[in-house]
Amino acid sequence: MRFSPGGANPDVLISECGPRDGLQILAQIMPTDAKKRWLVALHAAGLREIEVCSFVPAKLMPQMADAADVVAFARTLPGLTVLALVPNLRGAEAAIAAGAHKLTIPVSGSEEHSLANVRKTRAEMVAEVRRIVEYRNVSAPHVAVEANVSVAFGCTIAGPVPEDEVVRLCAELVEAGVDDSGLSDTTGMANPGQVRRLFGRVIREIGDRTGAAHMHNTRGLGLANNLAAYDAGVRIFDSSLGGLGGCPHAPGASGNVVTEDLVFMFEAMGVRTGIDLEKLVAARRPMRDGLPGVDVHGMIAEAGLPKGFNAATGRASP
């Protein structure tokens, strides 16, 4: 984990992925100005890493056509790590040219998903990651590169994904030179026992190169899985404001873990996130304004903070 928890830093890093993972699945396109207002609100709530866009052909994903503009704006927010998804070297070149501080590359945990998704085998994707790292090393050594294993806990095409293969893939990605590698439950198939076991193995294999837990709430286990990942030693968590990014396979079900609820869980446990929950809930407003009629999820925004919960310290008094 390149993030160093504790001390002046919060105990965990919450990496907001809504502006990328949430928006890319919607038919609706959020206007660039609305994205900027939303980013300002997320940053004001204390988020210090935001996945703001992906660099993919605008023809394939018109929601991300303004990626370079969004990155340039996000760079003006003090202390923010501007994260961009890139599926390949061409995307990485564009992201680095735009000024992204960090790149994230998804690499499928199953061969079937990899072929279906990017028409490359996993080995070919590892080679692509290596090319991205080499390009970064030469052209922009200050830019961080992470590569997370998607469908790490189960695949809608292949079904169960062998844990040995996931662990080996993380090791190969680190060997290819990424700064960190995490695990994504892209399909919402993970359970807490599996999360503890698999992240435990990854941490034993790649140590402090272990990156984020990216959990989905498709089957309701998102927060329990994040708790399990925290228990295993993970300190970086991806989530999306309002759970934006409903899973297309589960109508009515939130896809991504809801940032507000995740932050509430950690803060209530005394695990510092550095995030102001009230401002975070307030950041739902510019998101909704930019996406009229969108489905927004999350419990804490509905129920409010518990009586006696100290919003300043993020903890219940005694």
Next chain:
Amino acid sequence: MRFSPGGANPDVLISECGPRDGLQILAQIMPTDAKKRWLVALHAAGLREIEVCSFVPAKLMPQMADAADVVAFARTLPGLTVLALVPNLRGAEAAIAAGAHKLTIPVSGSEEHSLANVRKTRAEMVAEVRRIVEYRNVSAPHVAVEANVSVAFGCTIAGPVPEDEVVRLCAELVEAGVDDSGLSDTTGMANPGQVRRLFGRVIREIGDRTGAAHMHNTRGLGLANNLAAYDAGVRIFDSSLGGLGGCPHAPGASGNVVTEDLVFMFEAMGVRTGIDLEKLVAARRPMRDGLPGVDVHGMIAEAGLPKGFNAATGRASP
């Protein structure tokens, strides 16, 4: 814990509380025949303990006016422990007369909640529990009695509830003769750290008299809190089909933990519940039929089981 996990028994006991906890909060009254059809479906799914009703004056709670009839019917379902809530000795007498196998008595963890809810101090409630136990000992020694501490993790009136007082209350209830005593997060204020710590203390204090974790999902932490309780050693879990029993303070928020999602979490982890998930999801039908237009929650019923999940063993293949 009077429930003995493992061996021929499942690893955990899921105690379905929807027919009591879920129904009592609704303005709508489920017809007795519909309740019976629902109980049949719950039993067919493998549930072996169901809180079928409460024995309270029908004037105060018309939803439970048919309590004796429901208990008599539930007794015909083989292997089922028929659980009834009783707030006082009068209720206990009626429940025992009707043939309930087990009584559950809620005792408030905070003085303020106790006075507001039953107009008795906590000490007076402990005395009432003692009278119920004495009555049971004489008139129906085969009937089990549990007393769970409500608002154990926080109170909407008092705010934080001192953990020492909760642990002491459990000890007093065991001293008063109950078979087991658990903790209820009535207000949905618990967090996983607190759950592990407080249940850990209760288990150290009263050992195998530790009863159920009764968690609410008001702020989205229901399953994470159940995971934490399981980690602490709890083996009995209350939940409600479809999360029936929305919290009146949190519109749109599910109150009780959703039985289907809880069972999915445990089965996916390899923790045996003895429950058939497909039949459990099917039991939502008679519930909806008996409560037209009711809000039903739950993720697994929407998303379906993951590919490769073995419904017979309740586990993903490898």
